[in-house]
Amino acid sequence: MYDIIIVGAGPAGASAAIFSAKAGLKTLVLDNDKGMTKRAWIENHYGVMEIDGPSMVELGKKQALKFGAEIVETKVTFVGEAEAGEGLVVETEGGNYEAKHVILATGAIPELAENSGLTIVDGTEPRIKFVAEVDEFGRTSTPGIWAAGVAAGVSVHSIITAGDGARVAINVISEIKGQRYVDHDVLKA
C-alpha cells in the first residue's frame, strides 16, 4: 500500500512526487511518457535561463528518485475505491497497485479521469477541452483522488503546473500528517 500514487511524471506529477517522497511518504509515480512537455522549449520558468522539455522532464524524475520515489513506466487504466473498502486501487496495463491517496497529473489527456468516473468539466485554457473538477485543495469528486496541473485546469505553463503539483502534494501530505506541512531546507554554512 503506497501513501501516494501519482499518475503522470510531467512537471505537475514529478513536482508532487518530490514533495511527497521528501516528506517520507511511500510514493509511486506511474507514467506512460506521452506528455506535452517533451515537445517544449522553455525560457519563461523562474530560476532557469532556458531548458528543453525532455531535459526538464528527466531532471524532475531524477529529483523525485533522489528522495526515494519509485517510478514505473506503464499506462494507468482506472483509479477507484478498492473492493476491500480501504484505500484506492490503481489499475494499469502492468498490474494493480494500492494507495491511500492518488494524484492525477495526466496533463491534457482526460481519458483516465473520464474512465474512473470523476466529474469532468470544460477546460478554460487554450486547446484544453476537458479537465477534472477539483475543489480549492485539488480534491476531485472521488474521495482520496486529487488532480494537479493541466489535468486540473491550471494555466498551461511549466512553472504553474509544477507549482500546482507541489501545492496539491502539500495539501495531501498535510491531510496525512494531520497538520499543515512545510518543507524548508536551510542554507548550509
Ligand SMILES: Cc1cc2nc3c(=O)[nH]c(=O)nc-3n(C[C@H](O)[C@H](O)[C@H](O)COP(=O)(O)OP(=O)(O)OC[C@H]3O[C@@H](n4cnc5c(N)ncnc54)[C@H](O)[C@@H]3O)c2cc1C
Ligand atoms: C509545443 C509546446 C511548447 C511549450 N512551451 C512552453 C513554454 O515555452 N513555457 C511554458 O511554461 N510552458 C510551455 N509548454 C507547456 C508545458 O509543457 C505545460 O504547461 C506543462 O508543463 C504540462 O505539465 P503537466 O505535468 O500538467 O502535463 P504533461 O507534461 O503533459 O505530463 C502529463 C504526464 O501524464 C502522463 N499520463 C497521462 N495519462 C496517463 C495514463 N493514463 N497513464 C500513465 N501516464 C499518463 C503523460 O504520459 C505525461 O508524462 C509547452 C507545451 C507544448 C506542447
